[in-house]
Amino acid sequence: MRAWLTVVAIALFGVSACSEEPPAPDHTIVQPGLPGEPNRTLSAEEAESALPDTEPNDEDVSYVRNMIIHHQQAVEMSALAPERAADERVRGLASRIHDVQGPEIGMMNRWLTGHDLPAVNPTEAHAHADMPGMATAEELAALTAARGPEFDRLFLELMIRHHEGAIEMARAVQVSGVDVRVQEMADDVIAEQADEIRRMREMQG
Template identity: 45%
Template sequence: MNRRRAQSLAAAALALLAAGVIALLSRASDDERPTAAAPSASASPIPVLIPGRPGEPATVTDSDQVQLPDGTAYNTIDVTYVQMMIVHHSQAVRMADLAPGRAADKGVLGIAGRISAAQAPEIEVFRSWLRDRGQPETNPAHDHATMPGMQTEEAVTALAAAKGADFDRRFVTMMTAHHRGAQQMTSDVLRGGADQRLSELANETAVEQGVEIRRMADLNVS
């Protein structure tokens, strides 16, 4: 009996020892097993290329991308585009509203009416876009006079003083340049912006302005 009991105790001790070794090996294996890395608070933001103005080099900046609760993402390029387009559209509407009572060509009057009807509501859409994201409507760092297609205050004043064929010629020349500038700004946001809905609106605006450029080119006002 004593021998059998000693053998049983020895077997039990070996079993406990084996279990302990297995547990240690399992824990070591778990410690060494790769795990998914948690997002790092210090991770660098995604760099975004910002096209420069004509003749200026492009710059790279942090995307500063933000995602709204509905899943819509936007970045600093989107914000800058919207802020600048409010000013850009406002000047286009201002020039278009000069046409009644000054333009002689019915085609000029028609295009001016289309511009006012389309761009005035878009300005309100842009303002709403900024409000929804807690962004200011204006940025003191923006030099609006250097935006592509922007007309000088002197040129707009001269347009307001013109009438008949003179107004028509000035309007077509100025608005064509203005529209082309807006198309250039649209290409910037399409390349670097993050808001898909805004990109779609910008693309639609660029297409519409392309149609108006062609229509103005067909007018016999030169």
């Protein structure tokens, strides 16, 4: 059930995100049938009404609030790279992390306010070093002081651990959360950050 609902949700979000043109009135979405039954085609309105009207649970809310803070530290670490990194690949990866995770913070805060919950101030990051993968204040100071190959080495080491922590958090909410949109967020974190971990390990090697 969750698999096809996630496909429906992705399709609904994609219609508004991928084009400035309004969706065609006859836009349809395929709903896989039960075993032995044919697939059904749903309009966007039917698909939206098929999504479960389930309030997010505490695990969903905690995940989003914590991931905002987790993302903010990655954004701050990445912002150091343009003036400190020696490897062009490290600068490119840092730029991508900065450009992707910054807007994701805004998206997650909009999810919170859309559920009548207070937004998170991302600058609270330094008070949450106990989350998986978070760099300590001492490690951040060392990264800030580093230059050239030493910066590259330390950045990759810390960011791989940081991404591994984000994936751990995402996998946990996949088990304990109930909100469809949060499940999509977790799926995206796992896919994007696993790929970046692979690329960073190649840079190390």
